Amino acid sequence: MKKVIALIAMAILPLTASAHGPSPQKVEKEIVIKADPAKVWALVKDFGNLQKWHPAVASTKLETKKDENGDDQTYRTLTLKGGGTIYEKLRGSDDKDMQLKYEIVSGVLPVADYNAKMTVKAGPGAGESTVTWMARFYRVYKLNPPIPAGQDDESAINAVTGVFEAGLPALKALAEAK
Amino acid sequence: MKPSVPNIVLITLAILMTGLATSCWSGNAYITNQGDNTVSVIDTNTNKVINTVKVGLAPVGVALSATNHRAYISNVDGQSISVIDTIKNELINTYPIKGTPVGLLLSTDNKTLYVADWTDDVIYQLDAITMEIQSQFQNGKAPAGMVMSPDGKKLYIANRDSNDVSIFDTDTKQISQRISVGKHPFGLSINKNGSELYVVNVISNTVSVVNTGTLEIQTIRVGEHPYCITPSKDERLLFVTNTQDDSVSIINLANKQSIAKVKVGEVPEGISLDDLTGNIYIANWGSNQVTVIDSQSLKIIAQIKTGDKSRAFGKFVL
Numbered sequence: 107m108k109k110v111i112a113l114i115a116m117a118i119l120p121l122t123a124s125a126h127g128p129s130p131q132k133v134e135k136e137i138v139i140k141a142d143p144a145k146v147w148a149l150v151k152d153f154g155n156l157q158k159w160h161p162a163v164a165s166t167k168l169e170t171k172k173d174e175n176g177d178d179q180t181y182r183t184l185t186l187k188g189g190g191t192i193y194e195k196l197r198g199s200d201d202k203d204m205q206l207k208y209e210i211v212s213g214v215l216p217v218a219d220y221n222a223k224m225t226v227k228a229g230p231g232a233g234e235s236t237v238t239w240m241a242r243f244y245r246v247y248k249l250n251p252p253i254p255a256g257q258d259d260e261s262a263i264n265a266v267t268g269v270f271e272a273g274l275p276a277l278k279a280l281a282e283a284k
Numbered sequence: 285m286k287p288s289v290p291n292i293v294l295i296t297l298a299i300l301m302t303g304l305a306t307s308c309w310s311g312n313a314y315i316t317n318q319g320d321n322t323v324s325v326i327d328t329n330t331n332k333v334i335n336t337v338k339v340g341l342a343p344v345g346v347a348l349s350a351t352n353h354r355a356y357i358s359n360v361d362g363q364s365i366s367v368i369d370t371i372k373n374e375l376i377n378t379y380p381i382k383g384t385p386v387g388l389l390l391s392t393d394n395k396t397l398y399v400a401d402w403t404d405d406v407i408y409q410l411d412a413i414t415m416e417i418q419s420q421f422q423n424g425k426a427p428a429g430m431v432m433s434p435d436g437k438k439l440y441i442a443n444r445d446s447n448d449v450s451i452f453d454t455d456t457k458q459i460s461q462r463i464s465v466g467k468h469p470f471g472l473s474i475n476k477n478g479s480e481l482y483v484v485n486v487i488s489n490t491v492s493v494v495n496t497g498t499l500e501i502q503t504i505r506v507g508e509h510p511y512c513i514t515p516s517k518d519e520r521l522l523f524v525t526n527t528q529d530d531s532v533s534i535i536n537l538a539n540k541q542s543i544a545k546v547k548v549g550e551v552p553e554g555i556s557l558d559d560l561t562g563n564i565y566i567a568n569w570g571s572n573q574v575t576v577i578d579s580q581s582l583k584i585i586a587q588i589k590t591g592d593k594s595r596a597f598g599k600f601v602l
Binding site for chain 1 (some may be wrong): 319
């Protein structure tokens, strides 16, 4: 947990919407939770309350903004216990498939063009749920090698892995609590 | 002794049958697996992986030549091009190249390999046999997908960060024109007679259909974060991978309307037509597999396990 916060706080780097590196990276983690899928999905889809279960998050601020077409878009600002914020956009929340999709607009993680999805599925056993958390992103450094320390693929993968590995057991603990 | 007429017929038949056998043999898809630095070779008759070839670091782009019996693979993190013998399906060699090679294209005469450098905005022209750089030219920003007109006179290049497509004249060796399209064009395709160019705009979630004569553009909305495109064999339909909703959009080319969306694997990237069967092959980066769609029924007919993070950017079915 401390390691996650340190990792996140370590690399306060700006994100831009311009070119990204050539190779997208992936982190995918799965956990089985002994709780009903509807209960788990209710926690996962609650975009404005990540602090309820993620131990690195101190608070979540939810906002709605109009996009260029005049449609409402949902954003959240995560304030981290270790310092710094992450600003994220909700990309989709599908009750039928129990899937939440979001992207990072800006923030302290050493990643670029980050988008992720969390999916809840029934099983493997009766009354159990399987949560899959998958992110696709690029390293911060966009040019040819040599790649500066902290802006390489490994730094990006480690930071995202830290977030997922701290979050999923905590989600499980909350969902399984009586 | 002169051969009798029946003998000539027999010989002609034998030659024809050899030709047929050769073309059947060449039904392979070459899938780059970014995560384990390999290429999965799929036999498109059986839809089974028949070989896995070790290439350079983080392979992405594919260009194929039946004439040269070669598959060219761009290794973006390895800063190299691997060449595979498509008869033996074995590695011939891996050649270092400067920069960030992503998009690859073989000229229609099979003599030149074009390599798009994503970072330095350069297009390299290599001898497709010796792999030596013959010339290079500066291009728009972050060049990605490339296609060539059937007469070999025009090379089209999608410039992701310039939001346009360059037209490179292969006679004058100059960029003759740049066409504005949607935001972040990536994958390209062209129809058989070269009258229509298809451009996938990643950030706009659209496809631009460019009339290559008048340069008029029609824009079609597709799914989230689309990447690559191919027409069907009969050129009635277009198939587009939508990386962020795990689907393929199908467009009716007659009225330029999106008619269906088929769920495929996770994060579909590369898409290619098998000219032999008419089936559509899709490389799924997120789920490490290839999905095969029957372009008549629009149904999935096979899911093939490949390697880690399959990309297959370019025309990858021979």
